[in-house]
């Protein structure tokens with residue numbers, strides 16, 4: 001049998017080798033990650049659990065979360081604002097890549113994980129931890145993203161995933177927590193599992209597990225229902241420089257403010273909801289609801305500006321590579337070699353993606369109604385026009401078509417038996 005990283009450390013009966021002495025735990029304040037704290041200490045013999053909770057613009061109060069970790073037995077509770085790097089280093093590259101997993105999901109959750117992992121590793125090194133931990137279960141994508149990212153950044157650190165091994169149901173988890181002094185969730189627990197950050201929300205579980213059941217209106221928080229959207233359409237002009245969004249309606253905004261504003265605008269008009277069955281890394285299909293209003297709006301506008309500014313062959317090639325970029329980010333390979341290679345390609349293409357796109361928001365739709373790019377536009381009016389200024393040499397088309405169609409004509413002639 002091959003020794004695994006965990007082989008020396010199964011469960012914590014007294015006298016067994018502990019898995020780790022000092023552990024940095026990714027902490028959200030929820031039941032699972034809270035229970036991880038006493039579990040790591042009591043069952044796995046961890047001496048010190050240091051929690052880290054990231055502010056990714058989810059809008060939660062962080063001070064109660066910080067205190068809850070201490071109340072749950074953490075020896076140190078760290079909170080950190082990661083909003084700015086989240087948008088600048090993770091969301092904007094995704095916009096430049098027009099990243100849509102399986103053509104639809106803009107990776108709002110997936111993009112956050114490598115950043116959290118990066119910060120966990122930094123903290124682990126600062127505090128001299130020998131392991132990091134997370135509360136992901138064994139059937140989601142997030143465990144893959146954390147584990148691979150941490151392994152890539154810090155191979156010397158162990159990754160502990162108690163919820164992957166403890167085999168407790170939700171009720172058992174809550175009961176375990178109560179025995180350790182962790183209060184059960186006060187309000188009657190929502191049946192949904194929600195992940196939230198500045199890029200959007202993902203909603204799973206409860207009645208949504210039946211892919212044939214329509215999502216109830218109550219699950220949405222960032223987007224209005226069509227019925228509640230304003231009657232009047234609203235057009236927004238999005239400015240881009242080198243593929244990055246930089247302004248809304250002519251006003252230059254820092255990346256975080258820009259995404260916030262895009263969320264508000266698109267959400268107000270009911271744009272950005274998604275109901276899909278997606279293929280998880282671990283091989284199962286799951287039904288997921290997302291609302292990612294700003295991110296979807298920005299990707300849509302960005303794609304449009306590329307249609308004006310990228311050469312045809314570059315655009316086609318990029319569209320193919322974008323799928324691979326989305327796949328690898330979804331699959332937890334942010335710190336891998338393909339990501340680097342694709343980023344180099346994408347960066348090269350984005351130098352000329354400068355200009356503005358106008359999008360009309362109305363009743364759940366975002367419709368592009370205009371695009372413009374000064375010197376970077378490859379749209380040549382003299383070539384495109386049907387008016388008198390037309391400079392296109394129509395007669396040249398004949399010779400081109402002769403050569404272009406030659407293989408087809410030869411093949412068709414053979415089939416006719418000549």
Ligand code: ARG
Pocket residue numbers: 107109110140141142193194195202288
């Ligand atoms: N299915 C989405 C993804 O894999 C959302 C996952 C939400 N994660 C969570 N822990 N609730 O990116």
